[in-house]
Amino acid sequence: MSGPDLMVLATVATLGGAGIYLLLERSLTRIVLGVVLIGNGANLFILLSGGVTGRPPIRGLFGSEGISDPLPQVMILTAIVITLALTAFLLSLSHRAMRLTGDDEVRDDEEDRRVIARVERELARHRVREEVERMRRIHAEEGFRAGLRARLGLRGTVRRERRDLRRRMREEWERQMAADDPEGGVDTTMGEDSS
Numbered sequence: 001m002s003g004p005d006l007m008v009l010a011t012v013a014t015l016g017g018a019g020i021y022l023l024l025e026r027s028l029t030r031i032v033l034g035v036v037l038i039g040n041g042a043n044l045f046i047l048l049s050g051g052v053t054g055r056p057p058i059r060g061l062f063g064s065e066g067i068s069d070p071l072p073q074v075m076i077l078t079a080i081v082i083t084l085a086l087t088a089f090l091l092s093l094s095h096r097a098m099r100l101t102g103d104d105e106v107r108d109d110e111e112d113r114r115v116i117a118r119v120e121r122e123l124a125r126h127r128v129r130e131e132v133e134r135m136r137r138i139h140a141e142e143g144f145r146a147g148l149r150a151r152l153g154l155r156g157t158v159r160r161e162r163r164d165l166r167r168r169m170r171e172e173w174e175r176q177m178a179a180d181d182p183e184g185g186v187d188t189t190m191g192e193d194s195s
Helices: 003-023 028-049 070-101 110-142 144-180
Strands: none
Touching: 003 028, 028 070, 110 144
16 A cells, blocks of 8 residues: 555545544534434545556546446435435434424433433342342351341342432432523422421
C-alpha cells in the first residue's frame, strides 16, 4: 500500500469510529450524523478496494487497457442512494420526535424498564437464596445457636435487599418523571403521605 492509500484507510477508520460513537448517543441528531459518517466511510472503503484508478470506464472511448473497474463505482452510487434514503427517513423521525416531545432525545422504553426491574428482583432473590444456603450450612455444621444467629442475619439481609430494591426503583421512577416533566409539575411522592 502506498502513502495515499494508507491516508484513505485512516480516513475510513476515523469516519467509521466517529459514526459508531455518534450512533451510541441518545440524541436523534447525533444518530443521523453517525449514519451519514458510516455511509461515507463505507463509500471510501469501497473506492479504496476498487484498486488502482485509471481512465473512466466508458466503452469505446478508450481502449480496454488502463480503465478503472466500474463495479466499485456502481456500488458507491448505490450506497449513496441508500444512505440518502436512510438519512431522509431518520431526519423525518427526528423532526416528528421534536414536534411531539420538544426534544430529540431517545428515551427508555417502558418494557426496557420492566425488564431491568425484573432482572434486579431476580438478582436480589438469588442473593437471598445464597444467604439461605449459607445459613443452612452454618446450622448443620455449627449447631442450633449458630444457625439461629445466621437466621437473624438472614432476616436483616432480606430487609436490606428489599429496601435497596425499593430505593433503586423509586430513584428510577423519579428520574423518569423528571425527564418527562422538566418543569417539575409532577408529584414524585408516589402517593405517600407527607406527614
